Amino acid sequence: MRLAFGRHPVGNATADRVILACSSHPDLRAGPAASVDNHHTSTRQERIVFVIFGASGNVGRATAAALRxxxxxxRAVVRDARHRERLEHLGCEVVLADLTDTRSVAAAIDGAHGVQMLCPVPANDEDPATTMRRMIDVAAAALAANPPPVLLELSDYGAELASNTGITRLFHDLEERLRPIDTHVTLLRSAEHLQNWMRMLPTALATGVLPSLHHPVGKLFPAVSAPDVGVVAAELLLDSEHDGGPRVVNVEGPRRVSVTDIAAALAEAAGRPIVARELPRDAWAPTLLRAGLSELHARLITDLYDAHNAGHIDVEAGATERRFGTTEPADALAGLVARVRRTMQREP
Incomplete structure (x- = not known):
């Protein structure tokens, strides 16, 4: 069985000039619709810019759309120019940035009022932890040198834990580096994204079996539709009333799910039986390696799901701010089935 696993309608808003609709910033004005020239100069005096890293992803695109x-x-920051057109359609200024290069990141945040920072776990990387830590170093250096008035960092449930959480440990490191920056810092921790199940869908549709690293498959766990995280992030970027130390906000969906629930929702959407099945623990690493992951990447994932299954990946004890997305899990999962089927129909 092959298993590829990993973590984690918008209007055409192109008005020449608009008044910002944020009650927290009544004096701010927008300038002309932005160009997509990467060699932009700072326009700090003319307009207030929200800079969204990872704007081509499910969360970042939803944040950008809500703000537009x-x-x-x-200003939408991407690593791949192929994502430019879709973000331009939203009316975004689009820039390319190398997240491992300090000057590139510094240029992207120049003139920003608010920054949504994402340091993604690198795909197709022999040593993703080392590469992501380089991204964290670069982001922290650029933001500390030129802190925006508002900074939001996308993080994970469990990021308060300093060890033995695999991928989530990297988000702990990111939080620790951004906390001291002298600005309004919000750490937005989200539950597992339902969109991650897209990676298992071809297997489930072909075989009727949904393999899972969650054990047992009937256990409820927090999950959320990724675009809902982006909408919450946009709301938080516009809320500058919070004072004091870093603000920690947790977001998950309207209800918790089990892998059994997920399989049932996929089966309903696909019109065929699909059953959830636990992948035996001793098969995790070999399966991930066969899927093309490096040994170091596979270890990050197995450590994460060991922590998940031990009940450690959840809302931090004593959390004071919690948000809940509005997208029902079944609706998010039905959307994934539709996307996979469209892709399969386009393939020769």
């Missing part, structure tokens, strides 16, 4: 629909100027 509210009339706010957005």
């Amino acid at each position: 629909n509210a009339g706010h100027p957005v």
